Amino acid sequence: MARMLIDGFIAAGTCVPADIIVSTRSPEKLIPLAARHPGLIAAEDNRRTALSATRLFLCVKPMEIKGVLEGLRGAIRPQTHVVSIAACAELGYLNRIAPGRYTRVIPSLASALGGGVSLMCHGPGVPPADCAFVESLFASISRVQLLPEKDFAAGSDLTSCAPGFIAAIFRQFMEAGLRHSDIRPQDAERMVIETLYGTARLLARGGLGFGDLIANVATKGGITEEGMRCLEAELPALFDNVFAATLGKHEMVKRILSG
Ligand SMILES: NC(=O)c1ccc[n+]([C@@H]2O[C@H](COP(=O)([O-])OP(=O)(O)OC[C@H]3O[C@@H](n4cnc5c(N)ncnc54)[C@H](OP(=O)(O)O)[C@@H]3O)[C@@H](O)[C@H]2O)c1
Numbered sequence: 001m002a003r004m005l006i007d008g009f010i011a012a013g014t015c016v017p018a019d020i021i022v023s024t025r026s027p028e029k030l031i032p033l034a035a036r037h038p039g040l041i042a043a044e045d046n047r048r049t050a051l052s053a054t055r056l057f058l059c060v061k062p063m064e065i066k067g068v069l070e071g072l073r074g075a076i077r078p079q080t081h082v083v084s085i086a087a088c089a090e091l092g093y094l095n096r097i098a099p100g101r102y103t104r105v106i107p108s109l110a111s112a113l114g115g116g117v118s119l120m121c122h123g124p125g126v127p128p129a130d131c132a133f134v135e136s137l138f139a140s141i142s143r144v145q146l147l148p149e150k151d152f153a154a155g156s157d158l159t160s161c162a163p164g165f166i167a168a169i170f171r172q173f174m175e176a177g178l179r180h181s182d183i184r185p186q187d188a189e190r191m192v193i194e195t196l197y198g199t200a201r202l203l204a205r206g207g208l209g210f211g212d213l214i215a216n217v218a219t220k221g222g223i224t225e226e227g228m229r230c231l232e233a234e235l236p237a238l239f240d241n242v243f244a245a246t247l248g249k250h251e252m253v254k255r256i257l258s259g
Pocket of ligand 1: 001002023024025026029046059060061062064067068085086087106107108109160
């Protein structure tokens, strides 16, 4: 995810490589990144990164946040703006480990080509200019959605988990098509992906909402309407189960984090 953000910010022109200092646990993994972006600075360790930075991005897994922040005690300056992208690691949790000025962001892989949504929530004490800077940075690769932290878990399903969910849903859709036809799998996959792309464009740029698009396609008494009846009967319970599973996992990780 850190790689996607760095590539995205540089491609969007909101950062130049020389603005960016990176450190990671396995430094050899920085070699291709540094080769792709001449001028980008690879620091030897996290403390050196933190000591040189005015904005610090934490892009490690939720379970690794505590160890990383503890290792940075004394290296994060009071005015440094810390941006964490870790799921489940709430502002209160971050502040208990190392008091500071935090913003939480949940990016999405959908932003790899400049789309998707970044969820954002600023903690208390982040100056308006720093809020605005980070919002504009993420706005250069995605749409920024400010959300209260309590809605981050459900919001993450809708934006950050969603690329995986959408791929899983449409794979099942395609496989049903295969079970009911002689279409070759590679043709069916392409047919569904192109349809998904066209549908997303209609929704995103064509000014149509979900209801409008359904009404346009599912004409009264037609074939689509029959399929819609099945979807409307089956999907609410299925998606409630998905949210129950993911929200349950969020709660479990938060319990583990707060130890
Ligand atoms: N993937 C997504 O779609 C997505 C979406 C939204 C939010 N997030 C959040 O983004 C965060 C990162 O996820 P990811 O998918 O990018 O995971 P990832 O590919 O495993 O990346 C985590 C990186 O952190 C490095 N790391 C671990 N411990 C470190 C330490 N002590 N010091 C410096 N670097 C350290 C790892 O190094 P090694 O290479 O040595 O393991 C790895 O490069 C997670 O907190 C996740 O909740 C992810």
